[in-house]
Amino acid sequence: MTRWKLTLEYDGTAFLGWQRQAQGMTVQQALEEAAERFCGERPVAHAAGRTDTGVHALGQVAHLDIARETSAHTVQMALNQHLKGLPVVVLAAEAVGEAFHARFSARARHYRFRILNRRAPPALERGRVWWLPVPLDAAAMHDAAQHLVGHHDFSSFRAAECQAASPVKTLDRLEVTRLGEEIEVLAEARSFLHHQVRNMVGTLALVGRGKWQGRQVAAALAARDRKAAGPTAPPEGLYLVRVVY
């Protein structure tokens, strides 16, 4: 039995998120079925981040155990062959020890959130960005974001259905940068609460529009109440970029 660490890229538009669902195809199901077609038995796949419907991945990490003796190259090629037709691919495969767990061994997760900030809606990047036609002040968003960096109770940015034991997390980095018509938000932490990145982005967008001052973000954090912060940004702008072990 070998444990394989897999790095995945996928288009979240095509899946009902990572985790298996009765209602439709998920990334987990696609990967497990591809592995079954390759090795004859269906393993259980575990991911670093259980992304929601519509959320994309440039570097999701999953692990699964395969009894058949094989090489990393064969695992990658065979899984990609069996995933053909679905917009998910294995970027890299690596044999790891049985102590490795994609979710629990992760030391940091890097997310990127893309906002298209122009009058015209997206044509090429439809489903890949959050379109906001009102001009946003990225510098004000960045300054406000710094109130959220650090060790805090993030209850105000936590989804009701979040299953984390504690709302206290350490946010290592939250940077907002304008790149032409796009605004990019980078978020790094050991782990995030459910919807935390999207709730932070939805709140920062209020600052970008001039509806909120930066200090209102600090007040929203201090309130420890979901109703005190801004709305949840849509999933299509969010990318799981990298997981660090």
Next chain:
Amino acid sequence: MTRWKLTLEYDGTAFLGWQRQAQGMTVQQALEEAAERFCGERPVAHAAGRTDTGVHALGQVAHLDIARETSAHTVQMALNQHLKGLPVVVLAAEAVGEAFHARFSARARHYRFRILNRRAPPALERGRVWWLPVPLDAAAMHDAAQHLVGHHDFSSFRAAECQAASPVKTLDRLEVTRLGEEIEVLAEARSFLHHQVRNMVGTLALVGRGKWQGRQVAAALAARDRKAAGPTAPPEGLYLVRVVY
């Protein structure tokens, strides 16, 4: 009657190219029908580049005449409203004189061709890049490309169905750059022959793989025979980026 210059972005995957076709939706038809819904009569739209099926645009330029008196802002918003549901948007609208012609007034056209050069196929960029898993030498491709820059008879890179009066064109720029897993080819000229960029890219890919030497590209050009050059690269990597007037 006002002539409007329109800058367009579109996802070529969704259209049978620019030009009207009996068999299905084209960008020209989508734009003309949107204009008709806006102003009651159907104008004829002319484009700077009659892109093929699958070819994308980040800055296509078209013009059309509208009798109704209106503002640039209204033209853009109304057309985008009526284009909703199709992946084509008006990035900018500008009133121009009746001497302006999107195709004949253009002084330069800038194309970009994207190659994804990695072992794993694209998930997020499917339909947006040419996937070539064999490692390519971008520096060798760039050096070979310089044989094509200048004033030449490009018959070797011309599609059989090309309607241009002459195969002689001036290629102002052909640059090949590696950006991580991607190779980007930039091509600039006053105008191009039909399939010229895709035929040049298909030929340069032979150099990138090491199948051809750079001087064979010069020999292919000198042969003035389509059979002397390499295959046509697929449309999905090609973007019309900008038209200069």
